[in-house]
Amino acid sequence: MNKVKCECGHVNPHGTIFCEACGKSFEETDTQGLLDMRYEGSARRSQTYNKTFIDSIWNFFSSVKVGVWLIIITLLASALGTLFPQEIYIPQNMPPGDFYEQEYGALGKIYYELGFNNLYGSWWYMILVASIAISLVICSLDRVVPLYKALKKQGVKRNESFLRRQRLFAEGNVDTPESTDTWVKALKKKHYHVRVEDGNILAEKGRFSRWGPM
Incomplete structure (x- = not known):
């Protein structure tokens, strides 16, 4: 897929909402509303690639809803497995099917026929557990990787439209380099990590909290 080159010169992955370097939005339909900062504008694989069979599998397991349903x-299957004793805990002097039917009637027979007598070792239960593990891994990778890259690459100088579309925005004047130094010192006293580039200041702290929207 074609990458997106911003007017600032930075080349962004396909599907990026706004430039990783300057923050210029690539959305032509909405230029006034607040920017979606959930993943710092980075493209998630599940929302970008949908061509191959592997992409379809990735997109399926990257859904949080799928993980929750799994x-x-x-949990429901596990609960049903505790309804009657598992096969390893019943007397071994008679066939399991006969035991469940004799002890628990028709319900016991259905329980045995559905394979709940050996639930935790059954192939379909193992598939469910494996699917949960796969879902957790893919969900995490689909969100962690783009967010990590975006936070690592964020630039100091930002496009004006990026700043104006933040939840909190204000304007002011900094007349002299001395004023810039004053701001930098004040921010560092507040334990901000400060970067300065061509008169632009990027102050950041508590980056861990930005992983919250994953």
Whole structure:
């Protein structure tokens, strides 16, 4: 897929919402509303690639809803497995099918026929557990990787439209380099990590909190 080159010269991955370097939005339909800062504008694989069979599998397991439903189904199956004793805990002097039917009637027979007598070792239960593990890994990678790259590459100088579309925005004048130095010193006293580039200041602290929207 073609990458997106910003007017600032930075080349962004396909699907990026706004430039990783300067913050200029690539969305032509909405230029006034607040920017979606959930992943710092980075492209998630699940929302970008959808051509191959592997992409389809990735997109399926990257859904949080799918992960939640897999957990719910597994919990329900696990609960049903405790309804009657598992096969390893019943007397071994008679066939399991006969035991469940004799002890628990028709419900016991259905329980045995559905394979709940050996639930935690059954192939479909193992698939459910493996699917949950796969979902957790893919969900994490699909969100962690682009967010990490975006936070690592964020530039100091930002496009004006990027700044104006933030939740909090204000304007003011800094007349002299001495004023800039004063701001930098004040921010550092507040334990901000400060970067300065061509008179622009980027002050940041508590970056860990920016991983919250994952």
